[in-house]
Amino acid sequence: MRNDKTPAAAEAWLRRARIASASLSRPQRRELLDGLRAHIADALDGGEDLELTLFRLGSPEGVAQEAEESLGGSNAHHRPNWVWDTPRALAVSAMALAVLMLALVALWPTGDVTSTSEGSAIFTTRVGPMSFVFWSGQFLLPMLLCIVGSAITVVVRRARLKWTYLGTAVVVIAAVAAITFGNILLLPSAAAAVGAALSLRARAVRRAHSPRSVA
């Protein structure tokens, strides 16, 4: 329930709590925020200073983390099956782009021009996975390396920051190697992988600066 008389500072605090508690299911988040909103309104009604009320509540991120820890275990079945997760979405995009590029190149018609003894030209077309056979290692290896690197960033959990860095480094190295051989198809993958690593790092920094419990 929204109280129109809630001061702007309290609304800002609640907005931060709402954003930070995105991993909770919608009913849980609504319940949590309703309770916090009512708490603030009751404190203000009792003549308490808003700044003091918010100070006593602690940081919104800390409250959200407490809720996540508290509700994650016993109410796992209430959690949504999917939660928007920017680093993960970027990591999956990096891998998807690498696979897409590989598939595109594999299915793209390629051919050789050969001349007959009569002097006419014959165009031999090769399409599909078998065309891998004709690819040079310079072309194929960076693409495979890129898929492996992006797979590392997708498979590892968010807490494993160093694995994400490793996967990103592999993708970037693969993209740079591909560019050296005249292939720029891996650039989108590299950009997405770097984005995933940066957003994961930003999240880790944010979490490090928010208290685990509001004491």
Added chain:
Amino acid sequence: MLWTGSKRCVTILAMQGTLRHMVSDEKISSSLRKGLAEFCVLAILRGGSTYGLDMARRLERDGLIAGESTLYPLMTRLQSAGLVESAWMSSPTGRPRKYYTLSPTGTEALETFERIWPPLRDAVDRTLGEETADEK
């Protein structure tokens, strides 16, 4: 039998590494409070419907929660489990206020806790007493 149960609990906690990491007063207190605060909330609500701020201040004053905001994740969990119900009602000032009430399931849970807690507490006290006597 209870002694065997307590010993098993301590063994399980030790196996999970809980005891190994308990070093400070705050950590021990926080770990113990987590399970007990729920039943303290139910006990408060048995006395009648009340609102969050009032409960948070009482529990914090008695050292049963680490901070006021920790009550709300707890209340959300209790509501999800069907132990507590909430409703918006008019406060003495006329403004809507969110009141929490104990549900029948919550009453049952509290009664169960009240049956289990005294012998468990006594067993812990006895064990701590025995350990102290052994040291002397």
